[in-house]
Amino acid sequence: MTSAVPALTQVRDRVDGALRAFLGQQRDVLLRAGDELLPGVEAMTGLLAGGKRLRPAFCYWGWRGAGGHDCPEIINAAAALEFLHASALVHDDIMDASDTRRGQPSLHRQFEAYHTARGWHGSPGAFGMGMAILLGDLLLAWTDEMFHSSGLPDDALRRGRPVLDLMRTEVFAGQYLDLLGQAAGDGTLDSALRVVEYKTSKYTIERPLHLGAALAGAPWRTGAEAPGAGPRGQAAALAAAYSAYGLPLGTAFQLRDDILGVFGDPAQTGKPAGDDVREGKHTVLLAIARARATGPQAAIIEKYLGDPLLDEAGTTEVRTVIADTGAVAECEAMISRHVAEAVAALAAAPITGEAKDALADLAVAATARND
């Protein structure tokens, strides 16, 4: 991801500051219960120090596009989405048995090591998992606390809340479908794309934009109401425009992530090479590769998919096969097409020119090949 895009970096630095301030307050609350909470505070602070702040950026530009003025309060509200995301990452890493996150050991592994180093009672793995479940819960609860204590007025919060509520329910629904698909799925492109819609497109881009718009005053619509004249019609047109931009861009973003999950450099992804193959993820890239694979190619993919012991040599072999099927080229073409569709939707969007420029830049930044 191109981190030099001002639409992203300007928001990111201020979001970082808002998160640090909030974490400082919570640190005091937790340490009142006992000094033993300090390692938990530090683990959460370390996790929150990373991340590209993509969801806050879309929330912020959703607000600006709807006519909202720049102010610290919208930064606070947008930053709250980082807690939801951090919670999802912590709990995802338990479910996927991932060792690494943002270039550091995942939270359950940190506490497993903490237990082992001290020679405590019981299973280090169970202790690490329990701690990570609890800290993920705390991060999830803080989403809400930071949102509501953002300083935005009550009427803005009242308009934003249903969007935040729906966003949370949808992302859990997407994760549920993903987990179910890995256990029972048919491995088809259609089922992979439905997971992407809920787990990524709505969660990462469409709903953050809708949240910003709702906070800025546009009553939010699910799309049931046809765009038309009057303030309600204008709001519906705005929400529809953000969906027309956000949903294809979300798909493109996930496809880039799929490619990085197999071919990415660990220094960039913060995850070991080939992690998606090792974890047996049912990604769109792998669905396309499996659909296009010849018999021998399919045998190699099946051999390594979900193998926890996948090594360097196996990673190289499966990468070659996936590329040979043409799946990567097809994904790159899909990314280009979806980004073009997203950017084209901005032309007619009823938003400020500044927001159009920023969202066009974010579309490229969120789906770029390299940092």
Place this chain on the structure above:
Amino acid sequence: MTSAVPALTQVRDRVDGALRAFLGQQRDVLLRAGDELLPGVEAMTGLLAGGKRLRPAFCYWGWRGAGGHDCPEIINAAAALEFLHASALVHDDIMDASDTRRGQPSLHRQFEAYHTARGWHGSPGAFGMGMAILLGDLLLAWTDEMFHSSGLPDDALRRGRPVLDLMRTEVFAGQYLDLLGQAAGDGTLDSALRVVEYKTSKYTIERPLHLGAALAGAPWRTGAEAPGAGPRGQAAALAAAYSAYGLPLGTAFQLRDDILGVFGDPAQTGKPAGDDVREGKHTVLLAIARARATGPQAAIIEKYLGDPLLDEAGTTEVRTVIADTGAVAECEAMISRHVAEAVAALAAAPITGEAKDALADLAVAATARND
């Protein structure tokens, strides 16, 4: 627990209705993502059908005691606490590897069995755990959604929010200390009592009362401000009175739970006999028993504590030893003393007579020996 207490049953039936209505709405949202969400919806609905609704009852009577009128909106807001509690139970059961909850298989076991029955890919245990993590997250997110969509006016919600926020952070801090205590703890009474304060007393009784009071209009204080004249002083006096009642009652409630966790009838507890011993819980009862045990008694307690294979004969043996140490009698005496202290605090509390009667009844009901 004596379920015939009107202060509890009147609230419970209305909370049940509010939860059913909310779950019906969420069912529609989830099924829009896919019919595959149905087993998740059903598992959450089954879990939410049980429970004594103790936290909503304290929230409701905290409101009534502060002068709030009976209305459906406070029932909705109070019912939201059941989602927080259900989430904690689902995640606790994963951490404790508990098979049973409210007389049914725990959620992770339900989904493990679901996976096994269908012969799906991967580990049934990992699938069950993943599903239970996600559903617990969803329940936690719904706490907030139900609270904010209760229909209470914005100014009431604004007053209540910091209490709900603090309540969530405190309960996770208590669970963290509990998990840490089980791994690294000294097993002393002091450390067990600190866990009780955060994990039970504040969470189950004090904060729900404070939440009700804050929603009813009493600006809420952490106790930093001295009670005195004027509206702020009155609010501080009310909060202090609820703490004086809630904290000792919470300890008594937990001690009853500790006794039931070793000696309880599975039909009453919804958990297998002797479950706390099997799971190696660092309860106050066990801390007292260990402190009072002779050498041979201590050897038997250590032998069975945390033994996942503890059977009927072992349960009987360890029960006898715990009773022989005098720990049960000491716990019963502590319960009586704490309940008396809680009820005595009501006499001078600046609350309505009706609320005093209800809270006195609830104190007995929450700590009674049998159903």
